[in-house]
Amino acid sequence: MKGEVISTTGQLVGTVLAVQANFYRVQLDLEDTETQGRGDTESFFSASPRLTISVSSTPPILLCTRRTRLKKIGQQVMVGDRVVVEEPDWAGGRGAIADVLARQTELDRPPIANANQILLVFAVADPPLEPYQLSRFLVKAESTDLDVLLCLNKSDLVSPEEQQQINDRLLAWGYQPLFISVKNQLNIDQAAKHLSNKITVIAGPSGVGKSSLINALIPNTNLRVGEVSGKLARGRHTTRHVELFELPSGGLLADTPGFNQPDLDCPPEELAHYFPEVRERLAGANCRFSDCLHRDEPDCAVRGNWERYQHYLEFLDEAIARQTLLNQQADPESTLKLKTKGKGQSQYEPKLESKKYRRLSRRTQLQALQDLYQDEE
Ligand SMILES: Nc1nc2c(ncn2[C@@H]2O[C@H](COP(=O)(O)OP(=O)(O)OP(=O)(O)O)[C@@H](O)[C@H]2O)c(=O)[nH]1
Numbered sequence: 001m002k003g004e005v006i007s008t009t010g011q012l013v014g015t016v017l018a019v020q021a022n023f024y025r026v027q028l029d030l031e032d033t034e035t036q037g038r039g040d041t042e043s044f045f046s047a048s049p050r051l052t053i054s055v056s057s058t059p060p061i062l063l064c065t066r067r068t069r070l071k072k073i074g075q076q077v078m079v080g081d082r083v084v085v086e087e088p089d090w091a092g093g094r095g096a097i098a099d100v101l102a103r104q105t106e107l108d109r110p111p112i113a114n115a116n117q118i119l120l121v122f123a124v125a126d127p128p129l130e131p132y133q134l135s136r137f138l139v140k141a142e143s144t145d146l147d148v149l150l151c152l153n154k155s156d157l158v159s160p161e162e163q164q165q166i167n168d169r170l171l172a173w174g175y176q177p178l179f180i181s182v183k184n185q186l187n188i189d190q191a192a193k194h195l196s197n198k199i200t201v202i203a204g205p206s207g208v209g210k211s212s213l214i215n216a217l218i219p220n221t222n223l224r225v226g227e228v229s230g231k232l233a234r235g236r237h238t239t240r241h242v243e244l245f246e247l248p249s250g251g252l253l254a255d256t257p258g259f260n261q262p263d264l265d266c267p268p269e270e271l272a273h274y275f276p277e278v279r280e281r282l283a284g285a286n287c288r289f290s291d292c293l294h295r296d297e298p299d300c301a302v303r304g305n306w307e308r309y310q311h312y313l314e315f316l317d318e319a320i321a322r323q324t325l326l327n328q329q330a331d332p333e334s335t336l337k338l339k340t341k342g343k344g345q346s347q348y349e350p351k352l353e354s355k356k357y358r359r360l361s362r363r364t365q366l367q368a369l370q371d372l373y374q375d376e377e
Pocket residue numbers: 153154155156157180181182183184205206207208209210211212213225226227230231234
């Protein structure tokens with residue numbers, strides 16, 4: 001981000017770091033601002049009390065409103081957006097967003113534009129590495145179409161042999177994990193290297209050391225101090241707030257409340273592509289049917305004894321249950337059946353499965369639906 005020359009027209013261009021009510025905190029690209037002859041005033045940093053900024057080396061941050069024209073055309077501004085800023089008031093630290101540049105990527109939950117990758121953080125122990133949970137997070141991350149990086153923290157808690165075993169297992173899944181230990185400052189530089197000059201969304205279950213890692217990557221920024229404020233600040237009851245934090249080596253990091261209980265909401269036919277193992281199998285062979293769901297169809301190139309095949313089947317049940325539910329909401333008639341009750345009464349009940357995916361036992365589907373609701377509680 002830093003030092004990038006985006007426009008040759010003398011426009012001020014920057015990146016939206018945070019959205020606060022109707023204000024947008026925009027970090028301007030360095031080159032652009034230098035040509036505009038801003039004065040070095042401390043006050044324009046008043047909008048970002050959490051960042052300690054050295055005036056000489058850090059691009060200025062302006063608190064911006066959104067131009068009425070943008071409101072009229074319904075142009076939303078998201079965290080991560082590249083925006084054109086007009087009428088900078090350097091002394092007051094204010095400006096106005098006049099335009100939003102085309103987005104490279106767009107995430108829904110959390111709402112972030114132009115993210116490049118997801119950094120999935122898990123721990124090798126404490127909490128124990130749970131393959132099914134990891135698989136779920138990986139599939140969810142893959143479904144965003146962003147690059148997926150896997151970091152395994154707390155490597156100080158396992159022996160080199162155990163670490164090797166985990167490594168081999170994940171290699172077979174198609175991932176090359178980076179083992180780190182925030183506690184022992186192991187491989188933090190390596191992790192930082194992967195994040196430089198990119199927008200990275202960090203995700204992972206509770207207690208694996210995400211806050212600790214963020215604090216190690218961005219020293220002097222107590223954005224979430226692990227055990228005390230971290231839990232409170234990011235608890236279930238906080239409003240969904242997304243913010244990008246600048247890494248010293250360049251690049252921005254988004255922490256993601258709300259990504260911690262991933263529900264798999266992709267269409268059933270897409271699910272297989274979110275497994276590297278499947279992509280590899282399908283690179284060298286085809287299933288007989290182009291719409292194969294890789295369950296019990298003849299001549300399936302995917303079904304087999306790879307470790308996560310069972311995970312695939314379970315996630316598939318869940319995706320089908322979700323799809324059925326969605327279809328039913330969109331078009332109740334097509335998925336409701338008339339059921340005759342006693343005393344001549346009849347009533348509509350949901351059909352549990354659409355024809356397209358019919359195969360699951362009713363029990364499995366019910367179970368999947370129940371799981372789904374539990375997740376959403
Ligand atoms: N042994 C060991 N413990 C660590 C390491 N990194 C973090 N921890 C500890 O793990 C616990 C959880 O760390 P956090 O950084 O709060 O984890 P988190 O992922 O942010 O957790 P949530 O805020 O619940 O999402 C803390 O007690 C940390 O001190 C590590 O590398 N090794």
